[in-house]
Amino acid sequence: MPYAAGRTEPGTRATTIRPAARRRPGRPVAAAAALLVTAGTLAACGGDGGGASTLTWYINPDAGGQAEIAARCTEAADGRYTIETALLPRDAASQREQLIRRLAANDASIDLMSLDPPFIPEFAQAGFLAPVPEDVAERVAEDVVESAVEGSTWDGELVAVPFWANTQVLWYRKSVAEAAGLNMDEPVTWEQIVQAAEETGTLVGAQGARAESLTVWFNALIESAGGSIITDASPEDPAQIELGLTSEAGRRAAEVMKMVAESDAAGPAFSTSNEDSSATGLESENGGFNVNYPFVYPRALGAVEAGTMDPSVPEDYAAAIFPRVNEDEPAAPPYGGINLGVGAFSESPELAYEAAECIVSDENQAYYFVTNGNPASATSVYDDPEVLEAFPMAPVIQESLELAAPRPQTPYYNEISVGIQRAYHPPSGVDPGQTGEAATELIKAVLAKEDLL
Amino acid sequence: MTTTTLPPGKKTEPVSAPKNGITDRARSERKLGWLLAGPAFAVMLLVTAYPIVQATYESLFDYRLTDPENRSFVGLTNYWVILTDSLWWQSIGVTAFITVVTVAVELVLGFGLALVMVKALRALRPVLRAAILIPYAVITVVSAFAWQFAFDINSGFVNSWFTWLPGVSENTDWFGDRWTALLVICLAEIWKTTPFISLLLLAGLAQVPEVLQEAAKVDGATRWQRMWRVTIPNMKAAIMVALLFRTLDAFRVFDTIFIMTNGANGTESVSFLAYRQTIARLEIGLGSAVSVLLFLCVVAIAFSFIKLFKVDLAQARGE
Incomplete structure (x- = not known):
């Protein structure tokens, strides 16, 4: 877990292990390494102490677009929140496995997650998604392709924020x-x-x-x-x-x-x-x-x-x-793509929804489409001249999304x-x-x- | 007498042993033994026995991870479901096949490598040992990916280098058929774990007393005769321990299958089945029952090795 290890402070940990290292001169490096790994893991489990303003966004691997969007929204938030990304496994099934096991253990570190649409009903039914505030639900479903709204809905209610539609x-x-x-x-x-x-x-x-x-x-x-x-x-x-x-x-x-x-x-x-x-x-x-x-x-x-x-x-x-x-x-x-869910155990769901709205803004969707090839769910993005230039086949994709049937x-x-x-x-x-x-x-x-x- | 081994001298009781069997010295040694092994034993209980007990307990429930409220006690139903399912028996068959094939090949190869390591020139020995050990140091998932890429129809080199072999062509899809997929899985397993078995056998080879070899030589035994009549009988315990460890290990095969075929084309092992039920389906009860059955299989293997083949673990330690 290089990500978790990066969050520990090596200086303070090192002092605690020094006596052990002195007793057995042959092993200081191994002992220090073992303790650091343990300390790193424990620190990760306990969440970081950076305050409520740090949001963790569990993302599926892409060409770097979500990390860039996270940085842009962090900047736009003007200090209200910072979005950190955490990488999920490559395939959708493993992403589900990891998220669901963490959520079943009430993991509060999951503020935002990139969800593959077919798994959304399972998450919603189990109570793993924080309810979408009414005003947010209205705004994020506006001018969005039908299949993406359908894919974010369970039991007649919007439970996730449509992000990009594949x-x-x-x-x-x-x-x-x-x-x-x-x-x-x-x-x-x-x-x-x-x-x-x-x-x-x-x-x-x-x-x-x-x-x-x-x-x-x-x-x-x-x-x-x-x-x-x-x-x-x-x-x-x-x-x-x-x-x-x-x-x-x-x-x-x-x-x-x-x-x-x-x-x-x-x-x-x-x-x-x-x-x-x-x-x-x-x-x-x-x-x-x-x-x-x-x-x-x-x-x-x-x-x-x-x-x-x-x-x-x-x-x-x-x-x-x-x-x-x-x-x-x-x-x-x-129909595929990714919609954003807010973890039910997140300490700041309001901020997470605010961040989610920033992430799915037309501007970010257009950026993601052009740089990573992931089509937008917002219909207006398909009129963007920059998108049409990078993706001459964007109209075909938009038409396909209108015909698309979810799983x-x-x-x-x-x-x-x-x-x-x-x-x-x-x-x-x-x-x-x-x-x-x-x-x-x-x-x-x-x-x-x-x-x- | 067809084989030559040392008489089991240390096993017989000394004539002067007290009637109740335990001397003061033996008692204090036993106490020291507990003191030394006790902490490790306690840790083992914590990290091994506790999960096993918990899995056994949960295997009696109908319990879905996303639906903890509807957890209900179902007794042995989960076991009945598993044992009457053809998928379970198919997985047992695949697992047994992989175990038998890999362990048999590894034993022969490992013995050869151990002999090479023993007989190698002193200057070459460290290099040779390191070279032989490298595959064992590779993480299983990494080795599985390496072998998968080698046999991949798009990026692999096997299909273009080995077309001269019968049955191999540019278009051979190794992972698209059950037996070719199992072949690649076995190859990867063998490549990776032969060093382990050869290390254990190397320890056994080192135990064969040189005096016996010399005596046999003086009696005019050929190289082959010395191998079969002196070397192998004297390292029987080491061979059995190596076989036991590898069999237990091979029976739990998972990583290679997960990476290479994800269980497609009838290549699911028992561990894979446990993963499917527990992690993918989130059916903790059913998955725990598969794990418990897998555990019982492993216990049965260990037990039959020790009782039927009379493997004396203490002897292998050189006591």
Whole structure:
């Protein structure tokens, strides 16, 4: 814990260990190190004594944008509060694990946290989020894309502050679409892009690894087909949740998943491909199509700047709306991003909400979009000329966000998601006639605590 | 007589031993022993026994971390749920497979390395020992990442260097299939923990009396015969202790699987199952029950090693 260790005062600790060091001349360094580590850990557990004006913001790893926003808001606060950031693990599931364990132990050091939307109902239901003051709720939901407000809501109430809203678009190589004769100005279907990729010997990238991203993909497919993973959330008794996996839409989603995974366009490592590796596929010489988040574009530009990629590659990139499952039904792209929660055990929730409002200001959202590639939830940011210059595809992202469907909202999201990952992985092994039923049985048994996960 | 070992002279009671079995000296030694080991024993109780007891207690409840109010006593239901679930038995199978494969390979490799360390020139010995020990000093998560990157289809070198091997091609997705994934997991485990086993065996090798080797040489025994008839029988205790420690360790395998496959494609071990229930699902009761069952497995392994193979831990200490 280098962060925690940095907060101790080495001078005072060192004096307390000196007698021990003198007795055993061979070990002073080890003993001092051990004591310092212990002291550092204890100091971290006890919180720092810097007063109520220091807010700790638990952030997900990014390209440095949240730390910069924290510094800007600290400056704007004029001494009323200082925001310090603490880094959470890389993947969303581990972020949830760490936050929830800390909150279950009433950790007062969590003032603000960057939350992945599907976990928000679980946090809210457990009473881990400080209630949003009415006036704040009104202000932060104004002029915000619908999916972000929906993702911050549980049981009819706004429980988190919408920050940035992510969505997946269909990234493609203009040259490949042209060679295959695919008109990308019109909505395309999964069948069309797989066929185009097979004809041109290129890849269709999606997230087939057994991870949260598989649920994201499956949810987009079933929502695009007009169905839903959960048809009745039944917050009172989780065992009574009704699932829509065996519906016609569920069967169709499984069909598309299997079709993509089994095609030649899926590439050799489809069952282990995640957002990063599928973006790598798009960058490679047989890159064709990739459903992925907007970060794909700044990532390619960054590689050009670093000299590891030819500038012609990102020039060949273009974005379209997520592919359709059925030709005549609009797609429902994935919705993600980050919303801000205020810890229920925070010593200064009012200041934390004040800070949250500063963090999600249009200016900061625009900055975050341009520098880190994380799209804003505030609609006005999409008219910002600076954003449009850095992200020529911003209008596509905004349109996608309006179509986007959130993942199932339930306090038992982890059980649902991991159950789906277990049943629908590997995607090539999916049986459209049976997997839905098997997944329903598994998830119901898990929710009734009759099965392991 | 096919093997040559020293007679167990120290084990027999001296003729002059008092009838009640304990001399004053033995008593004071025992007291000193308690004084020396007592503090460590107390700490062990605090950090080991307390969590075990708490886990056992919590395994009898239906308890979700985010919903402490609805905690209820359910008796042995959690154990029933686990033992009737095919996932548990699959995890036991995977864990046993990894344990048997890695420990067997490590024993052979570790013995070879121990021999190399013993026979190496005096000048080379420290360098050699350090070189052999390096993998053991690497953090498991780091070693898992290193092996994962090596076998990764995008960034790894294995797929381009080893295409001459049958079954390996540019497009081999090592982590996309159960058996290839388990192969890489086993390789990483073997690379990392062979030094541990070879260190224990090195200690055993050093205990083999040189007089026996010389006697065998005089009798005209070949190198091979001396290895099988003198060296190995004399270090049986050290081998058993090394096997026991490594088996217990291997049975709890977690980090490598977590990093490489996250349990996909049927590579979940028992520890992983415990993690899934306790940390990811937040079902403290069910997860504690998995942990208790894992603990019982480990106890059973230790017990069977000590009773069935008659491992004498005291002998390995050189008493």
